Amino acid sequence: MKLKSLDIGRLTLRNNIFVSPMAGYTDYAFRALCYKLGAGACVTEMVSAKGLIYKNENTEFLLRRDKEEKVSIAQIFGCDPDIMRMACESEALKPFDIIDINMGCPVNKIYSNGEGSRLMEKPYLAEKIVKSCCNSGKTITVKFRAGIRDNELIAADFGKRMEQAGAKLITVHGRTKEGMYSGKVHYDEIAKLKKSVQIPVLQVVILVV
Numbered sequence: 665m666k667l668k669s670l671d672i673g674r675l676t677l678r679n680n681i682f683v684s685p686m687a688g689y690t691d692y693a694f695r696a697l698c699y700k701l702g703a704g705a706c707v708t709e710m711v712s713a714k715g716l717i718y719k720n721e722n723t724e725f726l727l728r729r730d731k732e733e734k735v736s737i738a739q740i741f742g743c744d745p746d747i748m749r750m751a752c753e754s755e756a757l758k759p760f761d762i763i764d765i766n767m768g769c770p771v772n773k774i775y776s777n778g779e780g781s782r783l784m785e786k787p788y789l790a791e792k793i794v795k796s797c798c799n800s801g802k803t804i805t806v807k808f809r810a811g812i813r814d815n816e817l818i819a820a821d822f823g824k825r826m827e828q829a830g831a832k833l834i835t836v837h838g839r840t841k842e843g844m845y846s847g848k849v850h851y852d853e854i855a856k857l858k859k860s861v862q863i864p865v866l867q868v869v870i871l872v873v
């Protein structure tokens with residue numbers, strides 16, 4: 665893989681290696697360490713847009729930052745376009761350069777609430793959310809999966825829609841919702857997605873340690 669600087673909206677990142685958001689792991693200390701080790705960007709774990717609006721204490725804790733962080737990217741989840749925009753405009757997200765929207769979480773609690781990967785099945789709502797968040801003035805990026813089911817891959821089409829709605833970068837997880845964290849990785853769909861958009865596409869690299 666070729667290391668190169670990356671432009672996202674108004675920002676130029678020193679390289680194209682990102683640390684994926686991981687609930688329970690990518691806190692400010694972990695991210696600061698990853699920046700020291702050379703990461704181009706790190707993302708907070710996903711935080712609830714509703715939690716931000718209602719000033720949930722735990723949500724604010726998850727958004728703590730370290731002064732060593734070079735770029736600040738917060739990931740949020742939710743399914744109401746107005747609440748998502750209000751979250752982007754909140755005090756808690758003011759210090760963050762980029763807001764990443766989670767449209768890939770396969771966990772049933774999130775999916776059955778209409779959030780995370782459920783939005784891949786509601787492309788009009790997903791577009792509305794991205795447009796609404798872009799109205800906050802923040803740079804908006806989106807993370808999603810190859811699709812919901814292995815026999816119906818939709819990342820290329822969905823990515824095009826996200827780009828047209830205003831997203832400045834896409835992260836794609838090559839497994840489907842059905843594949844959770846161990847199913848097949850659909851490299852062909854990732855390639856199709858890359859061809860269908862002009863904005864940068866980051867591929868989640870699956871590491872087994």
Ligand SMILES: Cc1cc2nc3c(=O)[nH]c(=O)nc-3n(C[C@H](O)[C@H](O)[C@H](O)COP(=O)(O)O)c2cc1C
Pocket residue numbers: 684685686687688708709710739766768769807837839844845846868869870871
């Ligand atoms: C413990 C754990 C927490 C995660 N939390 C998030 C999260 O908050 N937001 C997100 O977009 N992805 C999250 N992910 C997904 C990872 O960012 C990444 O896409 C995925 O783990 C890589 O592939 P694999 O686990 O399917 O092999 C999480 C994954 C794990 C294992």
